[in-house]
Amino acid sequence: xxxxxxxxxxxxxxxxxxxxxxxxxxxxxxxxxxxxxxxxxxxxxxxxxxxxxxxxxxxxxxxxxxxxxxxxxxxxxxxxxxxxxxxxxxxxxxxxxxxxxxxxxxxxxxxxxxxxxxxxxxxxxxxxxxxxxxxxxxxxxxxxxxxxxxxxxxxxxxxxxxxxxxxxxxxxxxxxxxxxxxxxxxxxxxxxxxxxxxxxxxxxxxxxxxxxxxxxxxxxxxxxxxxxxxxxxxxxxxxxxxxxxxxxxxxxxxxxxxxxxxxxxxxxxxxxxxxxxxxxxxxxxxxxxxxxxxxxxxxxxxxx
Numbered sequence: 612x613x614x615x616x617x618x619x620x621x622x623x624x625x626x627x628x629x630x631x632x633x634x635x636x637x638x639x640x641x642x643x644x645x646x647x648x649x650x651x652x653x654x655x656x657x658x659x660x661x662x663x664x665x666x667x668x669x670x671x672x673x674x675x676x677x678x679x680x681x682x683x684x685x686x687x688x689x690x691x692x693x694x695x696x697x698x699x700x701x702x703x704x705x706x707x708x709x710x711x712x713x714x715x716x717x718x719x720x721x722x723x724x725x726x727x728x729x730x731x732x733x734x735x736x737x738x739x740x741x742x743x744x745x746x747x748x749x750x751x752x753x754x755x756x757x758x759x760x761x762x763x764x765x766x767x768x769x770x771x772x773x774x775x776x777x778x779x780x781x782x783x784x785x786x787x788x789x790x791x792x793x794x795x796x797x798x799x800x801x802x803x804x805x806x807x808x809x810x811x812x813x814x815x816x817x818x819x820x821x822x823x824x825x826x827x828x829x830x831x832x833x834x835x836x837x838x839x840x841x842x843x844x845x846x847x848x849x850x851x852x853x854x855x856x857x858x859x860x861x862x863x864x865x866x867x868x869x870x871x872x873x874x875x876x877x878x879x880x881x882x883x884x885x886x887x888x889x890x891x892x893x894x895x896x897x898x899x900x901x902x903x904x905x906x907x908x909x910x911x912x913x914x915x
Contacts, residue, residue, distance in 0.1 A: 633828040641706050646679075646698075648706060651725035653718070657706035658699035658726055662690030668732055669694040672723070674742030674768075675837055676800060678705030680820050681741065684813020684900050688907040692914075694737065699726055702833060709829025715840035716750040723751055727758075735760035741899050742871065743768045743837060746846050753849035756856040763910060764862040765899050769846030770875035782838045792835045801825055810895075813903035850882040860886040861913040863906055865894035887913055 641648050646659030659679065669689050671682040679698040686696040700707035702714070702722065712718060727733075738759050740748035745767020752759045772779070778799075781792035804821045814820070824830055853860065860883055864876050876888055889909045894902040 633826055633830075635828045636706050636708070644706055646706075649729055651722060651729065653712070653722060653725070654702055654708035654710035656699055656702070656708070656722060656726060658697060658730075661686040661696040661698065662694055664695070666693045666695045667737060668734060669696050669737040669739060670723075670727075670748075671696060671698045672738065672740045672744030672747045673698070673701065673704070674744050675834055675842065676704075676824070677741070677821070678707075678824060680705070680814060680817070681899055682739075683815075684903040685739075685906065687813075688903060689739075689910075692907075692911065697726075697730070697732075701837075703829045703836075704824065704827075704833060709827075709833060712836075713840045714833065714836040716746075716844075719747045719841055720751050720754060723747065724755075733758075737761045737763065739763040739765065740767055741765040742896065743842060745769060746841055749846045749849040749853065750841075752858060753852040756853070756858055759858060761913075762853065762858060762860045763913075764860065764879075765906065766865055766868055766871045766896055767862060767875070767879075768842055768871060769849075770878035771845075771872055773842060773870060778838065782835070782843070789832075789835065793831055796831060796834070797825060807895075807897060810897065810901050812897075812900045814900045817900055847878075847882055850879065850886075854883040854885060857885075859913070861910065862886055862888045863898065863909050864888070864890045865896055865898040865902070866890050866892050867894060868896045868898070870896040 641657070644657065646657055648655050648657050671686065673679055673681050678700045682698045686698060689696050701719065703709040736759050738748040738752065740746070745764040746769040748762060749769055752762050778796065781788040801822065804818060808818050862876065862879055864873055866873065873890065876890070879886055880888065891898055891902050891905045894905070898906060
């Protein structure tokens with residue numbers, strides 16, 4: 612009987628043991644990176660400036676399971692448009708610290724505000740949000756409309772619940788949901804990464820970068836915390852507030868996106884009828900790096 616209990620406890624401990632065995636962010640990796648790591652109010656954040664030393668600032672906010680590397684191709688194009696481009700890693704992703712706490716709207720907006728204060732950026736910004744980053748920048752723009760001059764949303768979250776099936780169950784169940792998430796989600800995510808291995812990308816070795824992220828301690832708990840926090844709620848209230856200010860909004864969608872349904876376009880049109888929207892044929896959820904030129908063309912067209 613005792614061995615049955617021991618075996619059961621061993622099985623229960625498997626996901627947490629695997630998580631504990633994953634590597635943390637090493638000082639060498641940070642030192643070898645082109646950006647900087649600074650301590651903000653919630654933890655250490657990695658960020659990087661790209662493009663010219665002068666010019667209007669574009670802040671790029673990545674999504675749920677990527678980190679700032681996803682912007683490398685886009686940033687080059689934005690720099691050619693004259694933008695100074697600021698990218699950074701959410702907590703628990705890339706080279707930023709994995710911190711405790713619920714990753715809700717306040718959590719993400721605080722990190723962004725802290726970074727802007729640190730870098731003494733007080734001019735109106737062009738803000739780009741990809742996937743979950745679209746929800747982050749919507750919350751930021753709704754709270755600080757005077758700090759934003761254009762909002763560019765790339766396959767943005769916030770219009771529909773993106774957690775379905777097993778993921779929704781793990782999100783909604785405390786304790787056992789944590790165990791199930793750490794057990795099954797790494798397989799789901801890695802399967803998706805492998806499926807995209809042959810796609811063209813403006814980011815060199817993006818598949819390897821994605822796989823490396825999944826071996827980082829704190830990464831999967833951060834994703835679960837975001838699903839339970841920011842991504843649990845729609846951004847209807849925020850977009851209604853943004854629409855009331857007259858802030859220019861451009862939303863770019865992938866025709867074949869299997870993460871953010873194209874029906875989200877209709878929800879945004881209802882909340883913000885003045886928002887400019889465009890759909891890229893053949894693009895999936897990775898349009899930021901798989902269809903970079905088309906995304907940049909849409910941004911150029913929106914600027915007149």
